[in-house]
Amino acid sequence: MSKLVAVYSDDRKLLEAADQLIAVKAPVEEVITPFVIEELLEKFHVKSNIPLLAFFYGLFGVTSVFAALYYTFVIDYPLNIGGKPNLSLTFPVLMFIGTVLITVLSTVVTFFVEAKMYPGKEPEFSYPGINDDKMVILIDKSKLTPNMESQLRDIFETTGAEKIDEYHQ
């Protein structure tokens, strides 16, 4: 698969290019940056479902820890500790900690699964400097209409791309 690669070293120029690419509805496959650029994510409407999932993990955590405490202390082995009730007000302490633990672990697993990351994985795309000081815009050439490539090259040139390159996978 062949890709058009525009390399920038200034994030403001990159953002200008992004504006113009969005205006011409260019098939932008990916923009890779060495640090997060919030404005870029907003422009491309990049969203994630992690916050919503984390909320459900939290709900699962709080109910499962309560169920475990209720089972052990009320159903399975009710102890008489000075006549105190078995369904104790001390439950929320462990419910809170257990919920945090379950939510943290599940959220992190979700992050790695959704981002398709695992130890030892080779990077899906590599280009000199993309984790250092270079930002690249990737365009899937197979999705370009006939005249579009030259139009995009113009955009890259006018917005001050440092280099326009081709990448073959």
Place this chain on the structure above:
Amino acid sequence: MYKKEVRGELILGNKSYGDITRDILKSQEEKAPMWWWIAFAVFFVLMAVGLGYFVPLTIANGIGMWGNNNQVPWGWAIINFVWWIGIGHAGTAFSIFLLVFRQKWRTSINRAAEAMTVFAVLAAGLFPAIHVGRPWDEFFIFPYGPNSRGLWVNFNSPLLWDVFAIATYLTTSAIFWYIGMLPDFATVRDRSKGIKRKIFNALSFGWVGSMDKWRKFEDTLIILGGLAMPLVIAVHSIVSTDFSAGILPGWHETIFPPFFVVGAIFSGFSMVVTLMVLIRKAFKLQDYVTDDHFDAIARIITFVSLIMGSAYLIELFIAWYSANTYETYVFDENYLKGHYAIPYWLMLIFNAFLPQLFWFKKVRRNLTWIFWITIGVNIGMWLERYNIVVPPAAEDFLPANWFHYASTIVDKWVYLGTIGLFGVGVLLFIRFIPMMAMNELKQQAKRHTELEPTDVQYHAIKKLLEDE
């Protein structure tokens, strides 16, 4: 919102993104300096002797090797435990509180603070583990089911909450630290060859800074931060409940949970500052850890010190106001002018009075002053835990039982061993892991140049002016 005119520049020297990478990775790409080897050797010896000899000695012979006695069953072990846990709150206080409150000046310091958290909590966890006397029975703490013994663990006990709270805190802090490092591991991977590349390739999990990954990365970090923030309050409140659930005068206080949490943040911040002063000097990182950073931290330390001072006063006042003989005895006879007056007054000086020097701008911006005041706070916070743990237990309700506490050589060496563990951990961290979050620093560098026109804007403005 970060206001440059109020807080000052975050990164000095007009750094480019490439400069940031080079400056931060210099410590691991160049040969280790001599001081690093000397410091590593010293801490390694402490760790090897303390943990390699005196901990097995304790396990083999029992905790009779320590200074604990019937009257003072908790000695240095719990003092050190609470002290290390307090320092361990540095990462949360710095990194997570400031992340959630969007305080951008955290950027240069958060990575080191998180590293300290992990090593400090590891050091802390050792003490309860060996204090139980028979560590091989520790699996009984975990609720793996009643089948073998016929009963469950006591979920009502603050000591059991501690096991879960600290295990969860360690897990969350370590994960938060690691996830935050993924982009920087990828930077190191791209600059390395051979075995080093392989290691950092494994560590970076194949990271590529695509938009989707950045979105997920940011969301995951803020969620972990949001969850860890109340956790830090819970952890230290629970540690304090270990004491305040007891009936001893001097322990049985409702003020303990907030008092402990604030104290933990106090000692955590101070330890971070102490180490950042050293790191800045050693690696010449004054462009990244600026005087403005220290100024901001010193202001927080002053504020927290005032809270600590107020808490000490409230304790004294309530003891007097309660008119309870035993309570008054602890504070009036024992602390203020009795057997434990020296550690008590030293604690007041180090924690409540000395940090007040930070009201002076000159002190806040002088590294020598900052270093020694924060060292003082670290000592003061250790003494505070000593004052809580030992005096109330040594002289309780029945004078016939009174028995004073003296630590043994084993106590001291186990403590030194954990200092060795912490030192070795921190030294390995600054040598092998990017010690500042490069991706976040680059984000800050971007903010710096936001107001300058780009080339396209510049030419457009120039053309407009020419046309006119």
